[in-house]
Amino acid sequence: MGSNSAKPILIIDGHLDMGFNALFNQRDLTQPIQVLRERDDSLKNKLGPYETDPGTVTVSLPELRRGHIGIMLATIMCRVQVPWPGRPNCHNAVRTQPTAYARGQSHLAYYQALEKEGEVSWIKTLEDLESSVAAWENPTPDTPVGLILSMESADPILGPDQVAQWWEDGLRAVGITHFGANSYGHGTGTPGGLYPTAYPLLDAFADTNMTIDLTHAADTAFWQILDYWEGPVHASHCNCRALVPGQRHLSDEMIKALCERGGVMGMVFAESMLSPQWDWDDPSTHYTKATRPMKAVVEHVDHICQLTGNTDHVAIGTDLDGGFGRELAPIDMDTVNDLQKFLNILRDRGYSEEDVAKIAHGNLLRLFRNAWSK
Amino acid sequence: MADKPMLIVDSHLDLAFNAIQINRDITQPAAVVRTHDHQSTLYRFGSSTVTFPELRKGRVGIVFGTVMSRIDPTDWLGRTGGMFSQAQCYGVGHGHYSFYKAMEREGILKFIHNAEDLDAMVAAWQNPSADTPFGLVLAMESADPILDPDEVSKWYDRGLRIVSISHYGNNTYAQGTDTEGGLLPKGKPLLDALKASGIIVDMTHTTDQGFWEILDYYDGPIAASHHNCRALVPGQRQLTDDMIKAIVERNGVIGAAFDVWMLDPDWTRGVRGCDQTTKATLETVVDHIDHIVQLVGSANHCGIGTDLDGGYGQEQSPRDLNTIADLQKLPSIFKKRGYKEEDISKFLSKNWINFLKETWGPKTRE
Numbered sequence: 152m153g154s155n156s157a158k159p160i161l162i163i164d165g166h167l168d169m170g171f172n173a174l175f176n177q178r179d180l181t182q183p184i185q186v187l188r189e190r191d192d193s194l195k196n197k198l199g200p201y202e203t204d205p206g207t208v209t210v211s212l213p214e215l216r217r218g219h220i221g222i223m224l225a226t227i228m229c230r231v232q233v234p235w236p237g238r239p240n241c242h243n244a245v246r247t248q249p250t251a252y253a254r255g256q257s258h259l260a261y262y263q264a265l266e267k268e269g270e271v272s273w274i275k276t277l278e279d280l281e282s283s284v285a286a287w288e289n290p291t292p293d294t295p296v297g298l299i300l301s302m303e304s305a306d307p308i309l310g311p312d313q314v315a316q317w318w319e320d321g322l323r324a325v326g327i328t329h330f331g332a333n334s335y336g337h338g339t340g341t342p343g344g345l346y347p348t349a350y351p352l353l354d355a356f357a358d359t360n361m362t363i364d365l366t367h368a369a370d371t372a373f374w375q376i377l378d379y380w381e382g383p384v385h386a387s388h389c390n391c392r393a394l395v396p397g398q399r400h401l402s403d404e405m406i407k408a409l410c411e412r413g414g415v416m417g418m419v420f421a422e423s424m425l426s427p428q429w430d431w432d433d434p435s436t437h438y439t440k441a442t443r444p445m446k447a448v449v450e451h452v453d454h455i456c457q458l459t460g461n462t463d464h465v466a467i468g469t470d471l472d473g474g475f476g477r478e479l480a481p482i483d484m485d486t487v488n489d490l491q492k493f494l495n496i497l498r499d500r501g502y503s504e505e506d507v508a509k510i511a512h513g514n515l516l517r518l519f520r521n522a523w524s525k
Numbered sequence: 526m527a528d529k530p531m532l533i534v535d536s537h538l539d540l541a542f543n544a545i546q547i548n549r550d551i552t553q554p555a556a557v558v559r560t561h562d563h564q565s566t567l568y569r570f571g572s573s574t575v576t577f578p579e580l581r582k583g584r585v586g587i588v589f590g591t592v593m594s595r596i597d598p599t600d601w602l603g604r605t606g607g608m609f610s611q612a613q614c615y616g617v618g619h620g621h622y623s624f625y626k627a628m629e630r631e632g633i634l635k636f637i638h639n640a641e642d643l644d645a646m647v648a649a650w651q652n653p654s655a656d657t658p659f660g661l662v663l664a665m666e667s668a669d670p671i672l673d674p675d676e677v678s679k680w681y682d683r684g685l686r687i688v689s690i691s692h693y694g695n696n697t698y699a700q701g702t703d704t705e706g707g708l709l710p711k712g713k714p715l716l717d718a719l720k721a722s723g724i725i726v727d728m729t730h731t732t733d734q735g736f737w738e739i740l741d742y743y744d745g746p747i748a749a750s751h752h753n754c755r756a757l758v759p760g761q762r763q764l765t766d767d768m769i770k771a772i773v774e775r776n777g778v779i780g781a782a783f784d785v786w787m788l789d790p791d792w793t794r795g796v797r798g799c800d801q802t803t804k805a806t807l808e809t810v811v812d813h814i815d816h817i818v819q820l821v822g823s824a825n826h827c828g829i830g831t832d833l834d835g836g837y838g839q840e841q842s843p844r845d846l847n848t849i850a851d852l853q854k855l856p857s858i859f860k861k862r863g864y865k866e867e868d869i870s871k872f873l874s875k876n877w878i879n880f881l882k883e884t885w886g887p888k889t890r891e
Contacts (some may be wrong), residue, residue, distance in 0.1 A: 174616050179609035188611075234563070245563070246550040249627030253545050257620025264612035264672060446737065 289316020571838020780830020
């Protein structure tokens with residue numbers, strides 16, 4: 152098959168919790184995946200801040216380079232939430248906003264240290280974006296991974312007066328909420344919308360070219376944001392509610408509304424987001440081992456393309472190592488590097504090379520080119 | 526006991542580590558934090574003893590709050606989490622600094638950058654109100670979050686005033702507690718940069734070799750933030766009498782540590798605090814201070830550097846201490862030992878205050 156020998160093309164991953172993995176799972180992400188797995192395997196005492204099972208690391212910087220995942224949206228991730236039911240020791244939920252701010256700053260500082268080492272190149276402007284894209288036309292083994300800073304739940308922003316500083320530090324995309332009822336509104340797993348504090352925050356974002364990430368908005372919050380916010384939107388890591396149940400995924404109405412606004416939706420590579428048996432809102436349906444291959448992701452790609460009548464709104468936002476590991480990634484996926492195989496699956500399914508390029512990087516590039524051209 | 530509480534300076538508290546890594550809301554009373562903590566947290570870190578309300582009750586108005594993250598691949602499962610790369614340490618360290626900045630924004634504390642700030646804070650704590658902010662001297666335990674010596678001045682501008690070169694294990698700039706060896710190749714350039722900024726070098730957590738190498742090479746200000754006496758409790762973690770004399774000759778101050786591993790020779794390291802009972806009490810802490818005073822013939826070099834909640838909790842603290850508020854029991858113990866009021870206030874606050882003022886001088890950099 153010609154498709155399997157296709158030259159790797161640039162992939163943009165729209166959602167990776169790099170900072171959290173480096174600081175709370177103590178992973179030195181500059182190391183090869185084998186090293187990180189051996190270290191995780193030596194993890195004997197699982198009490199404490201360990202979110203994932205041993206030996207299942209799928210993301211490291213060398214692995215991203217190997218897979219030509221040349222640009223990533225890397226997160227600041229910390230939310231205010233009372234200890235999570237069923238996960239009372241969850242370490243990405245904290246009790247106060249100052250703590251969330253400090254956690255968020257620690258992720259930011261980690262990325263700054265990686266930039267200083269030449270491991271990543273920070274993308275803050277259109278010029279940065281184009282030069283990263285150009286560098287990945289013919290990458291060397293050392294080409295830095297382009298980093299677009301995103302935030303999952305806005306709790307680390309202590310108030311609208313801090314938005315300008317976060318923008319200057321490189322923040323380019325923000326989800327207002329995550330799991331639970333957070334500082335600015337209701338997130339996944341809760342009923343409700345935005346809190347009054349969210350609107351001045353959105354006003355402050357409007358003074359920048361920030362993109363709002365609708366992932367993890369509770370249903371009411373989703374529509375309130377779309378209604379109030381006039382700037383660019385996307386859903387960095389969301390699948391389709393028509394195929395898998397639960398508020399965590401976007402309904403057809405939501406997908407249409409998002410795409411009408413020029414939004415892009417990143418496909419998540421997790422069993423929990425691909426299996427119709429897995430209901431996000433019902434923990435008794437959750438399990439610990441993946442059953443589905445990457446082909447299951449294509450069903451979501453197909454669904455969105457059929458619904459919108461084009462291929463302009465699908466992207467990749469794997470969320471790999473985002474609170475799970477290889478055990479819940481698609482069964483034919485060993486590391487993030489295997490995303491190139493996913494492109495082959497799309498090609499085999501009949502997607503044209505042009506469509507594949509849009510999904511791999513083109514749609515997200517268009518989103519940020521538009522957002523930053525103003 | 527009915528005496529007016531005295532101002533206390535605590536020269537070593539891992540406040541940010543408790544807030545960020547252990548995930549505690551330390552704006553709440555310790556009794557509340559104890560109900561928040563998950564059982565696995567209690568096993569690893571013990572029962573909370575240090576929160577802002579407890580500090581206020583104990584009139585601990587000025588604290589050295591740490592930035593704490595170290596490279597230590599041999600101990601990455603340890604309770605305080607050794608890292609593999611300096612980038613990770615920088616991230617964690619910057620998070621700790623940011624926690625203190627967020628607390629400053631809330632009005633809970635104020636950074637102390639110079640002698641003027643210190644004077645103002647001491648004055649405010651003479652008659653504190655219910656919301657007098659705490660004074661914070663930014664400290665660093667192991668220099669690993671300083672990516673390079675040329676970043677020292679940036680950390681100084683953030684407020685950093687005292688740094689220990691190492692902690693436990695094999696760190697970036699020097700070997701630390703539980704290892705052998707001394708300064709590593711990057712150690713001397715770091716000391717040069719610390720000297721240029723006028724940052725105090727904290728001798729706590731050096732190896733024996735490292736202690737003497739640093740003392741020999743570094744001619745800037747030195748102190749030992751949380752350190753007891755090897756004459757009373759054996760082991761590398763404590764200062765020998767010669768070391769104590771050397772620090773005192775350089776006009777340094779030594780903060781008495783409250784971790785019973787450093788107070789009770791019969792304490793079994795590696796066995797959890799909740800599975801054993803210490804004989805050590807606040808009297809034991811006073812024994813160490815008394816030893817230093819007798820050794821050097823002066824009451825001008827002892828302070829309090831509890832390290833409470835420094836990876837352990839109430840179970841591994843002096844048995845008559847429930848929270849850090851109980852530090853106010855110390856004056857009567859000192860009195861019983863025959864110390865005068867003037868000496869007691871030196872131990873509790875004045876020695877550290879005088880040391881900082883002498884170090885920073887009237888013309889401290891802004």
